Amino acid sequence: MSCTPEACVNGGRKTLSDTGSFFEQMSAWADTQYSVKKVLKHLKFRQANDDISPNESVNKKFMEFHRDITEECGAEDKQHSWAVIEKQEEIVMYGPYYPNYNSGEHSEDIIIKQTQELLESESVSEEWKVYVFTMNSPCLARNTNACMLNLVYKALEWWSVYGVKTHIGYLKCWGFKGTKENLFKDITYSQVDCVDQSEDHKSYVKAAEKTEINPLCEIVFTAVKHLLRSASFALINIVQGQDWKGCFKNLHGIFESLAEEEKEICTREANTVIEAAQVLLSETSESVEEYLERGRAFALDYAFSSQLSDAIQDRMRLTFQHCWKEMVQGKYAELIREKLTEDFNQCTVRLFIRDIAKFTKEYLEIGRIEFSEEASQVVR
Structure with a gap:
């Protein structure tokens, strides 16, 4: 039986402190327009720049599970998800699952459904752990509820109802829309060249107006300027x-x-x-x-x-x-x-994780998995 996040917090085995701030933060991230502006601001100042990885023991677990999945199902470099429920006496692995873009179903949707059914079907111990792997980090924007938000809410539910902690690992930062992100789609070489020739945004705007170039906003100008250093x-x-x-x-x-x-x-x-x-x-x-x-x-x-x-x-x-x-x-x-899209997506995921970590550290850990060099060659 599934419950709403609020009901789980109020009626489960575990209770969450500062619930108001948590739901406020999640609601803010559900507002894509607001969140995009927030990420762009951080991108301008190159904040939230470092990868966030799980602790060493959790990373090692993901590597072991990944090796087992790969040996059984073969290597895969396109989007897919799999999960593991780790019990004291056994390991339950399920997946990999793939998105069905025709129906709008993401691979994480299947993971959530399968995990829910498995937890409901047994007498769960608080020692159990859920490990969710997804090639791309769960999306933060879609026509329905975003996968990342769904997983965070579900992790809260599984902890509140069953006392189970969840670990989410990914390889690549997908951000809001991944490769479909269109924030920078209209940037032309003329704009890039004009940025390169300008000292600051003010002089850039003046130069752009003289050449009939549609000027970039200051945040994107700064991001492009940073990239042009290399x-x-x-x-x-x-x-x-x-x-x-x-x-x-x-x-x-x-x-x-x-x-x-x-x-x-x-x-x-x-x-x-x-x-x-x-x-x-x-x-x-x-x-x-x-x-x-x-x-x-x-x-x-x-x-x-x-x-x-x-x-x-x-x-x-x-x-x-x-x-x-x-x-x-x-x-x-x-x-x-x-x-720019890659930097934006990375900044998005890192900022989201940092925003919610202070509320979710008791029951949820999210991070980019660091595979060994040998394992990295397999998934590329």
């Missing part, structure tokens, strides 16, 4: 396969009006150029300007087939440089957006 990147890590050829599709566009035979020659040459240009994808980290210079040098030095006229060669050199510039700047902006 502005180099390895292009080879973010440009692969068909994505590479697609970056140079305009190179083929300059042959459209040519006669068929000449068009075929030019098309073959363009494909050869695109293939040869992969040498520009350095594995070492470089700045945008360094990549642009390499692209310019490649285009100017490339020896085209003598079958191509000088005019076509010149157009191909210019078009290649234009495509290369668009690709480098676009991928750099994409990298900045992804890094």
Whole structure:
């Protein structure tokens, strides 16, 4: 039998101190708009920056359970959840479970239901412990109640009714919406470049207005500025396969009006150029300007087939440089957006854990699991 969090606190085996502040804190996190602003403020000042991990003995337990699950079910790098009820005399493992996005069911929903049924079906000892593992940290925003909030309330219920303590471990910080977070989706290279050229937000806004760039708010400006301190990147890590050829599709566009035979020659040459240009994808980290210079040098030095006229060669050199510039700047902006999202998600999870830890430390521990190097290779 399940109960409301308030009823569990008032009528269970265990009682929670400062219940008003706890429910107030949980309600605040249920207000996504308010919580996002709160996280952004912390992100600006780089607060809540360190990973929060469970204590060593709990981390070791998760590693052991993970090894057993992996041996039985195989390694998995996509979102899934499993759980363990640790009794004095036996270990009950269940999962892994996977989300059903068509129905809106998350893997944590199944874990909660299964755990509830198992606890209800037996005479529970206060020595029992519940371990919940989820690849991504439980979400803090969805169309219905968020998984993280559901788990915290359930952990309170299981402690209040059964005296059971819960441990929640995850590998990656999902934040509110994970990779679907759209706070930074409109950040362009022009905005990033303008941030890089500006001393502070005030001068940035003035510069943005002159160039008709939609200015970023001060918090996002500060976050971008922080990322630009380590502005180099390895292009080879973010440009692969068909994505590479697609970056140079305009190179083929300059042959459209040519006669068929000449068009075929030019098309073959363009494909050869695109293939040869992969040498520009350095594995070492470089700045945008360094990549642009390499692209310019490649285009100017490339020896085209003598079958191509000088005019076509010149157009191909210019078009290649234009495509290369668009690709480098676009991928750099994409990298900045992804890094901002990653930092935001990490800050979100860490801040949430810190906010509720003072109320839940008796019955709940949440943290990022630190696997050994060998185990880390399995889950990547």
